[in-house]
Amino acid sequence: MDLIYSPEQEQIRDAARGTLERHVTHEARLAAEKTESGYDPELWSQMAELGWLTSASEDSAFEMLAILAEQMGRTAVATPFPQVASAIMLLSAAELSPQGAELSAKLAAGETVTVPGPAKVTARDEGGLRLSAERQLVLWANTAPGFLVQAKTPAGATGLFHVRRGAPGVTISPVRLVDNVKGAWVEFDGVVPEFTAAESVSEAELAKWNEKVLLLGAAEATACAHAAIDLTVEYVKDRVQFGRAIGSFQAVQHGLADSRAYVEAAWLAVWEGVSSIALGEPRPSAGALAAWLAERAIQDAAVAGSQYHGGMGVTLEYPMHYYYRRAAATHARLGTQYDLLGKIADTYVDRAGLGAYSAFLPAR
Amino acid sequence: MGPQLKDTGAPAPLEQRTRSGMDFRLEPQHIKTAQEINDYLDGLHSSGKIDLEELAKGHGGRFGEYGPKERAFIAQLGADGWIGLATPKAYGGRGLSFVEQWIFHEELSFRRLPTGSMLTQAVIPSMTLFASDEMKARFLPDCLSGKVLMAIGYSEPGAGTDLAALTTRADRVPGGYKLNGHKTWCSHAHTATHIWLAARTGTPESRHKGISMFVVPTNLEGITIRPIPTQMQESVNDVFFDDVFISEDMRLGDENRGWQYITGQLNFERVFLHSEMLYEHYRDAQWLRDNGDLSEGEREYNRRQLARIAADIHVSRLMALRAAWMMDAGLTSSQLEASISKLINTETHQRAGIEMFQMMGTEGQISHWDPAAHCGGRPVRAYLSTPAVKFGGGTNELQRDLVAGFGMGMPRTR
Numbered sequence: 001m002d003l004i005y006s007p008e009q010e011q012i013r014d015a016a017r018g019t020l021e022r023h024v025t026h027e028a029r030l031a032a033e034k035t036e037s038g039y040d041p042e043l044w045s046q047m048a049e050l051g052w053l054t055s056a057s058e059d060s061a062f063e064m065l066a067i068l069a070e071q072m073g074r075t076a077v078a079t080p081f082p083q084v085a086s087a088i089m090l091l092s093a094a095e096l097s098p099q100g101a102e103l104s105a106k107l108a109a110g111e112t113v114t115v116p117g118p119a120k121v122t123a124r125d126e127g128g129l130r131l132s133a134e135r136q137l138v139l140w141a142n143t144a145p146g147f148l149v150q151a152k153t154p155a156g157a158t159g160l161f162h163v164r165r166g167a168p169g170v171t172i173s174p175v176r177l178v179d180n181v182k183g184a185w186v187e188f189d190g191v192v193p194e195f196t197a198a199e200s201v202s203e204a205e206l207a208k209w210n211e212k213v214l215l216l217g218a219a220e221a222t223a224c225a226h227a228a229i230d231l232t233v234e235y236v237k238d239r240v241q242f243g244r245a246i247g248s249f250q251a252v253q254h255g256l257a258d259s260r261a262y263v264e265a266a267w268l269a270v271w272e273g274v275s276s277i278a279l280g281e282p283r284p285s286a287g288a289l290a291a292w293l294a295e296r297a298i299q300d301a302a303v304a305g306s307q308y309h310g311g312m313g314v315t316l317e318y319p320m321h322y323y324y325r326r327a328a329a330t331h332a333r334l335g336t337q338y339d340l341l342g343k344i345a346d347t348y349v350d351r352a353g354l355g356a357y358s359a360f361l362p363a364r
Numbered sequence: 365m366g367p368q369l370k371d372t373g374a375p376a377p378l379e380q381r382t383r384s385g386m387d388f389r390l391e392p393q394h395i396k397t398a399q400e401i402n403d404y405l406d407g408l409h410s411s412g413k414i415d416l417e418e419l420a421k422g423h424g425g426r427f428g429e430y431g432p433k434e435r436a437f438i439a440q441l442g443a444d445g446w447i448g449l450a451t452p453k454a455y456g457g458r459g460l461s462f463v464e465q466w467i468f469h470e471e472l473s474f475r476r477l478p479t480g481s482m483l484t485q486a487v488i489p490s491m492t493l494f495a496s497d498e499m500k501a502r503f504l505p506d507c508l509s510g511k512v513l514m515a516i517g518y519s520e521p522g523a524g525t526d527l528a529a530l531t532t533r534a535d536r537v538p539g540g541y542k543l544n545g546h547k548t549w550c551s552h553a554h555t556a557t558h559i560w561l562a563a564r565t566g567t568p569e570s571r572h573k574g575i576s577m578f579v580v581p582t583n584l585e586g587i588t589i590r591p592i593p594t595q596m597q598e599s600v601n602d603v604f605f606d607d608v609f610i611s612e613d614m615r616l617g618d619e620n621r622g623w624q625y626i627t628g629q630l631n632f633e634r635v636f637l638h639s640e641m642l643y644e645h646y647r648d649a650q651w652l653r654d655n656g657d658l659s660e661g662e663r664e665y666n667r668r669q670l671a672r673i674a675a676d677i678h679v680s681r682l683m684a685l686r687a688a689w690m691m692d693a694g695l696t697s698s699q700l701e702a703s704i705s706k707l708i709n710t711e712t713h714q715r716a717g718i719e720m721f722q723m724m725g726t727e728g729q730i731s732h733w734d735p736a737a738h739c740g741g742r743p744v745r746a747y748l749s750t751p752a753v754k755f756g757g758g759t760n761e762l763q764r765d766l767v768a769g770f771g772m773g774m775p776r777t778r
Contacts, residue, residue, distance in 0.1 A: 001394075001463070002387045003686045004695075009385060063385045233772050248775040250761075253768035260767055261704040265679040272682060275386035289675055341668040348674035349650070349667055 005067075012064055016071040019046060024075040026319050029180065032078055037143040038182030039079050047081060048110020056088035057108055059277055062212065066219045066274040073223035076322040078180040080140040082220065083115040086213050087148045090116065091197060093205035094160055100197030103148075103162060115140045117147030117163060118186050125154045126190075131161065133188040139333075141172055141184035148197065149188075150206070157200035161193035168192075178332075179325035208277075214287030214334060215273045218294035221330045222266040225294070225301035228323035229259050232305040235312065252308055259301040266293035288343030291334040302327035388682070390463070397449075397464040401471050404444065414440060420476035421740065429598060430513055430555045434478040442510025447480065448488050450691075455492055455504050462688040470681075482552075482633075483507055487514045487560060490629040494577075494617040502613075503579065515556035515582070517547040517603060518626070524549075525759050527562070528572040528623070532605060534563040541565075541615075543580070543608040553589050553601040556582055562626055565619050575622035578614050585609075596749040631702055633757055648739040649673075649716075652723045666723050673719055676712040683708060700771030703763040710753040710760060717747035 005013065023043040032040045047053065052068050055061040065085060072079060084107055091104040106112045118136035123129050131151055138147070147163045163170060169191035172184050233256060236247030246252055270293075273286030302324045306313035313320040334340070390398075409416040414437055430438075441447050450465040451457020465484065472479045488507050491500060506512045523530040532545025543563060553559060559580045566574015582589065586608035591599045617625055649670050658666070683705040687697050697705075720743035721728045732741030732748070754760050768774040 001389065001391055001689055002385070003689050004386070006385055229772075233774060237774065245775050248777055250765070250777045253774050253777060254761065254764040256772065256774070257703075257764035257767035258707075260700070260772060261707050264683075264701070264704045265676065265708055268679055268682045268686070269675070271386050272388045275388055278385060279387060279389070281389070289678065292672075292675055293679065338668065341671040344675055345667045345671035348678060349670045 009063065009067060013067050013071065016052075016068050017074065019050065020071050020075045020077060024077045029075075029077065029319070029322065030316070033180045038140075038180070039143075043077070043079065044081075044110060044113075047079075052081070053084060053088060053110055054108045056085040057092050057104070059280065062278045063274055066216060066270070069216045069220040070223035073220035074227040076180070076224055076227070076319070076326050078182065080113050080115060080144070082216060083139050084110075084113055085216065086116050086209075087114055089212055090148060090150070090160065090201070090209050093209050094198035094201035096198050097196055099162070099195040100160065103197055112146070113140065113144050114146045114148055114162065115144045117141075117149040118188065119150075121149050121151040121188065123151040123153050123159070123161075129153065129161070129193060129196075130190040131163065131188050131193055132190055133186070135171075135173075135185045135187045137175065137183055138186040139181060139183045141186045142174060142182045146194070147186070149193070150201070153200075158203075158206060159196055159200055160198040162195050162197055163188065163191055164194045167194065177329060179329040180322060181329060208282055211273070211282060211287035212277060214291045215270060215277065217330070217334045218266065218287070218290035219270045219274065221294040221298045221326075221334065222263060222270055222290075224323060224326055224330075225259070225266070225298040226263045228298070228301040228305040228320070228327075229256060229263065231320065231323070232256060232301075232308050236308050246308070255304045255308070259297070259304045262293070262297040262300050266290065266297040269293045285343050285347035288335075288340045289348070292337070292340040292344060295331055295334055295337075295340070298323075298327045298330050388685075390467075394461070394463055394467060397460065398467045398471065401446075401468050404446070405471065405475065405477075408440065416475060416477060419478070430478065430480075430552055435510075435513065435555070437478055438480045438483075438513070439510040441480070442508060447484055447510055448508045449484075451488055451492060451504075451508065455500060456508050457488075462691040463685065466684060466688040480510065480513075482514055482516065483510075483512065486516070486629050486633050487512075489632050490625060491616070493628060494625045496617070498613065499579070499616065512558055513552065513556045514579075515550050515553040515559045515601075515603075517550055517553075517559040517561040517580075519549045520546060521548055525755075525762050527626070528575070530562060530564060530575065531568070532561075532563045534565050534576060534578065534610070536565075537609065540609060540611040540613075541578075543578075543586075543605040543610055545605050547603040547605075548592070548601075550589075550601045550603045551598060553582065553603050554591055554599070558582060559603065560629075562622055565622075570620075572623035574620050575626070576619050577616040577622040577625045578610060579616055580608070580610055580614055594752075596745060596752065598749075630758055631697070648742055649720060649723070651739055652720065652743075669719055669722070673712065673716045676708060677716070680705070680709045680712055698771065699766050703766045703771070706757065707760055707763050707767075710750070713746070713753055714750040717743060717750050721747060 023040060023046065028040060032038060055065040055068065069082065072081060088104060088107050091100060091107070096104060103112075103114065107114060115138065118133040118138055120136065121131050121133040123131050131149060141147070145165050147165070149161045149163055150158055151161060153159045165172065169189040171187040171189070175183060175185050177183055233247065236252055237245055239246050269286070269290040273283055273290045276283040276286060305320055306324045309318070309320045312318045313324065315321070405416065408414050419433055419437055438447070445458065446468065448457035449460045449468055450462045451459070453459035469479050469481055469484070488504065491504060491507070495503070503512065518527055518530070520530050520532060532543065532547060534541040534543050545563065547559075547561070550559070559582060561578045561580050562575055563578060564570070564574055565576040586606045588604040588606070590602045590604070592602060593599055616622075652666070683701070687701065687705060690697050724738050724743065727738055728743075730737045730744070732744040734741070737744055765777060769776060
């Protein structure tokens with residue numbers, strides 16, 4: 001057992017925090033949101049140079065990836081990093097073709113920004129594979145040069161395919177999101193994939209990939225909630241009304257204490273799940289558990305933080321709005337309450353009653 | 365005789381272990397002890413020594429009475445060496461880890477058995493830290509054998525959350541002290557052998573700087589115990605002290621340093637929370653979900669409502685486990701962690717109770733005293749009992765003050 005960060009992990013955390021805080025200033029975040037791509041290319045190069053993306057290739061580095069996601073969440077930065085990491089994780093789950101291996105290497109080096117494409121894609125064989133997908137929202141499709149797509153082939157396996165942005169049949173139309181992350185509608189109409197990255201990826205690997213994506217999203221959201229609370233605590237310590245700092249009022253303190261409790265709850269669930277992946281013994285429903293608790297944490301922190309900031313919470317000249325907007329987007333990204341609670345129930349309700357500690361705590 | 369436990373001692377200090385990252389898995393030693401606990405309890409039942417099923421039926425978990433049957437069970441645990449698993453061997457304990465002690469309580473809770481947790485989690489650890497060698501020698505063996513049943517004497521009519529306002533006095537007299545005052549909401553005082561008592565030894569204005577702790581036998585002349593009926597199963601008591609003489613050796617630690625011992629004890633209690641009623645909810649909820657004339661839609665709705673509660677129950681368990689692990693690793697849980705653990709645990713208790721009511725439909729209104737009540741009346745009893753866990757052990761409002769003040773550096777409210 002070990003329930004605190006190791007000294008090495010603390011170093012990674014502090015270094016990542018330093019890098020992000022240098023790049024993601026309030027002004028830089030505002031400026032990035034106004035650009036077409038929506039993210040800071042300099043920060044992207046820096047992340048690539050530091051080898052952050054390589055941590056997505058191996059389960060054993062999943063803790064490092066989660067720490068990086070946490071630090072990105074803290075700054076509410078807009079970056080395609082989580083989506084590119086998802087693509088790398090998906091590629092690492094299958095036996096790759098030479099082109100697939102080349103794509104994986106380029107992604108890990110930060111040389112291209114291929115992101116996971118539409119989630120629901122059908123494939124049919126017309127003397128060659130043709131991919132179709134109804135219009136779906138894809139994060140960073142506004143700028144991605146290509147998409148990594150899963151589709152069930154006529155042979156019955158789930159294959160991984162690379163679709164070029166400019167390929168005939170690909171339609172990309174702009175859409176504006178509630179927070180500073182960018183995306184676009186993507187539609188495929190009988191598109192010929194540029195190459196097959198992997199002939200097949202197993203159901204078990206796909207399930208694990210889903211869990212990892214949820215855990216990373218939960219890590220990012222939980223840290224984002226924590227940062228919103230920290231920002232608010234600093235604000236209410238300074239803001240004076242009725243002759244005293246509003247942070248000395250119990251109503252304000254109790255609201256923030258509850259928010260902080262939800263962050264602590266989510267953090268434990270995130271790390272139980274993350275460490276189980278890194279140790280090669282994934283916990284069932286860990287992703288959904290962490291994601292549900294993280295959604296609660298970020299929503300509660302955003303609502304409390306925004307309220308205690310008053311007008312400052314809603315002006316674009318002050319950073320609170322990034323957290324408030326990100327909270328709404330998080331619900332959409334991590335999954336519906338109905339879906340997440342169903343997945344939690346699979347393990348924690350349906351399998352309850354097997355034994356006190358033994359049903360729910362893994363053994364070494 | 366109980367089974368022979370292999371003595372492994374406390375875990376190696378943190379800096380001597382190889383650490384590459386987090387690991388929530390229990391150690392082989394933890395699992396082994398858990399197995400031994402289960403074997404022991406199964407053996408106790410199958411040998412006919414104690415009918416555990418009968419005991420579980422009558423006992424109300426955390427709010428259960430400690431009547432003769434429960435006392436006999438705790439004494440049996442003591443005789444077989446199961447009380448004070450984490451107590452150092454030098455004091456007659458097993459010298460095992462706090463994680464193992466935590467598992468022991470979880471197993472008892474899961475079987476709906478009395479845990480005597482006030483003893484193992486508050487009194488014994490506090491005594492090993494704060495009591496004189498003489499008091500340790502006198503009391504710890506009786507604590508570990510389950511002979512002592514301790515009630516906590518903190519609250520008074522005018523001193524609840526603001527405990528430093530307490531006025532029960534212990535005035536110096538030759539050979540000891542004379543006690544005068546009124547304690548209230550005193551759980552188990554009517555069956556307890558001793559009261560863990562906070563009394564004023566300083567001036568009336570001395571607040572937290574003039575309080576001392578005493579371990580007072582309940583059978584002394586001048587003590588009157590009067591039960592206060594409550595909505596839950598357990599009754600609590602008013603305890604009156606009228607010129608009660610206590611000898612000096614009944615004082616815990618130094619005079620006027622009681623506040624330190626109280627906060628130390630409460631922190632043990634707060635970080636080391638258990639899930640007894642939460643487990644009850646779990647299993648009863650399953651029963652509720654699978655029984656009754658429910659539509660597919662209702663069943664699915666209930667299943668997801670339970671998932672919300674289950675998520676918090678699981679997290680609550682992780683918080684307690686982390687607190688136990690930190691004690692073993694020689695680390696101190698922060699005030700923030702301790703208070704949040706109490707908040708999540710107790711708020712979940714109450715929400716779970718309310719959720720169960722929604723699932724029971726019209727029959728949910730049947731009293732827990734009526735044999736027709738669903739699930740042995742446990743959901744109703746749990747619902748009626750949960751206010752006590754939210755205001756007891758330091759109100760949840762006080763915990764939020766502590767999180768904000770000590771955990772987040774916010775300005776004082778008072």
